[in-house]
Amino acid sequence: MAQRASVIPINLRVPGLALALFLLGPMPAHPTHAPPPPPPPPGHGQVVIRLALGVEGGEAPPAGQIGVQGLELHRAGVAGEGNWVSLPLMWSQFSSRDLSLGMIWIADAPVPAGEFDQIRLDAGGRSQIPLGLRLASGRRAVLILKVGVQAGARPGSLRLTLKGAQILVLS
Numbered sequence: 001m002a003q004r005a006s007v008i009p010i011n012l013r014v015p016g017l018a019l020a021l022f023l024l025g026p027m028p029a030h031p032t033h034a035p036p037p038p039p040p041p042p043g044h045g046q047v048v049i050r051l052a053l054g055v056e057g058g059e060a061p062p063a064g065q066i067g068v069q070g071l072e073l074h075r076a077g078v079a080g081e082g083n084w085v086s087l088p089l090m091w092s093q094f095s096s097r098d099l100s101l102g103m104i105w106i107a108d109a110p111v112p113a114g115e116f117d118q119i120r121l122d123a124g125g126r127s128q129i130p131l132g133l134r135l136a137s138g139r140r141a142v143l144i145l146k147v148g149v150q151a152g153a154r155p156g157s158l159r160l161t162l163k164g165a166q167i168l169v170l171s
Helices: 010-024 096-101
Strands: 044-053 065-067 070-075 084-086 093-095 104-112 114-122 126-135 140-151 157-170
Touching: 044 096, 044 126, 065 096, 070 104, 070 126, 093 096, 096 140, 114 140, 114 157, 126 140, 126 157
Parallel strands: 044 140, 065 157
Antiparallel strands: 044 104, 065 093, 070 084, 070 114, 114 126, 140 157
8 A cells, every 4th residue: 555645845844843842842831830820919809801792693793993991890889980990901902803703801900809880891982781799808700791892983993882791700
């Protein structure tokens, strides 16, 4: 029986393998082998927030850029504008294509421990939804925010609206 010859000549396979091993050499064997993140400051928990496209009917979002001006959590049981906790943004601008390809990590920050009853997103306009987050000191919570994409006031600009939230509390 005749053996099939490789498509890649031997003189290209060895250097290519050496280059791949060189580039992968300093990387950890598995993503979870990285050092653990530092604990949040005393009296704080860590909040990680991701945006996920909440597509209705399988429709693709309109093409364009999305600008995020703010993301805030509201302390439960206390009224007024001064009770919103502003979160620093990891990304302030991205495309709708980036959002449709996967989830956008938008915030990862320590937050004073407590209960939060609303979340507000300012991305081409303010949008807020109720939230039932109880964040204990030293704990980590991941919020996955389902968002909708709409055409903005300017051509090519897009607006995000909050559709829902999923909360995962990790130890």
